[in-house]
Amino acid sequence: MKVVPMKRNRWMMCSQKMNRAGHGKSKGMRARWLSAVAVIFCAAWGQRVEAADAAVFSAGAAKVAITPSMGMPIVGNWTRPTVSNIHDDLHVRCLALHDGKTTIAFAICDSVGIPREVYDAARKFIDAETDVPSANVLMSATHTHSGVSAGGSREVDGVLVLSPYQTLVARRIADGVGQAIARMQPARIGWGGVEEASEVHNRRWYVKDARLLSNPFGGVDQVRMNPPAGSSTLIEPAGPIDPEVSFLSVQTLDGKPLALLANYSLHYVGGVPAGDVSADYFGAFAEKIGKHLGVDPADQSQENTPFLGILTNGTSGDINNIPFKDGGPKHAPYEKIEQVSELIAKRVATAYQSITHHDWVPLTAASEELVLQMRKPDPEMLRYFASLQDEGRDPASIHRLSKNYAKRVQSLAEGPESTTVLLQAFGIGDLGVTAIPFEVFVETGLDLKERNPFADSFTIELANGSYGYLPTPRQHKLGGYETWMGTNRVQLDASERISEVLLSLLNKMSQK
């Protein structure tokens, strides 16, 4: 069905009449039902109605909680305190978009990272329970460092069995997506971006002090992750930053904000006391942005659908919130989360005033599987780890993480030869959104923005899986934590292979 945008004005008159008639329908049927009824109504008025005229843009949003129980271990740091306080709830925040023909959806989860099997389980629910193909749903983790593990599946008699928390997350992703689809109503859509460089800092640095550069493999790196802030040893960062806060907004036909999904390349903020569960600044931004857009929390007129804010993680594998050069002031718990989320929300709200909301744009979704080889230790590395057991060896000569990495390398040696990752792209008008299941380095994100055939674009990391860090080949040569075998697990040119697949998907989509 070819859509003819020029005829939309006449169509909008019809579709607005239909809005109220759509109440009470559920599960994504409403948009198509609206289209069908509208065609009949318009035809009844004696107008020449083509199939193209039935293209109504609609959107719906929903959030559901995935807050873990007290006593579960909190992951994302070197130690694992158990949950002793729930500061703020963790959620799956969902946005569904429909162009009259194609539906796409986002499901953004407050988690440090979610393995593919959880998303695959959610996809089964979505395929069984909605009319939207799960291949059109982009699922990702925000990378809050104050949640619990979404891992823990195990094989029983050749069948993969999810942990109770994994099952909860899969179920709730499907619940959130289903609810967002059910809430879809005629909507307008717009997008834009604004720069805020003050909160993003490349965390990999060249340093003068060689003691800061030793690695767990008995070697010396060229750069250091998270060097001591404010120290005279700092020379310069080893990579760039991406200052852009990108955002996608949907409004009701009369201009009331329905949802806003933003994207910023910042690993997380932190400053959360040990034992606290928190969605970090991702949750704080999501809760603040509505107020800055002028949403009245008491206004329930939007078909009983409150406004929903969402913040996705961009390409932030090597970016954090520490101003390394001077270290910055000390902060009370949650103070920095509050400051950063408030600043980013204000910046987005200002930029929001100057973007165009369209009555209709085309939606496209594409995905492709890519096989990546797993890294394997060479004999020299295995000999080095074996030598750590030598009697008489001075313990001070051993890197504090060598034992940890000996285990990680061993599990890679014994593990599979390859892994298959899911890469995904959305076209939303002339906005291209790409999704990568790693902690992606910022230069990969900047390169994708540069070479993207769509006029505007952004990348969501830790989407559709969680496979560790994804340094570029250039950064692999420099060494440092993110490049260490065991932190990084896939072939050294994986970032380039992934970008090529995504650009080829985008090129095909943009030509349609």
Ligand SMILES: [Zn+2]
């Ligand atoms: Zn992290």
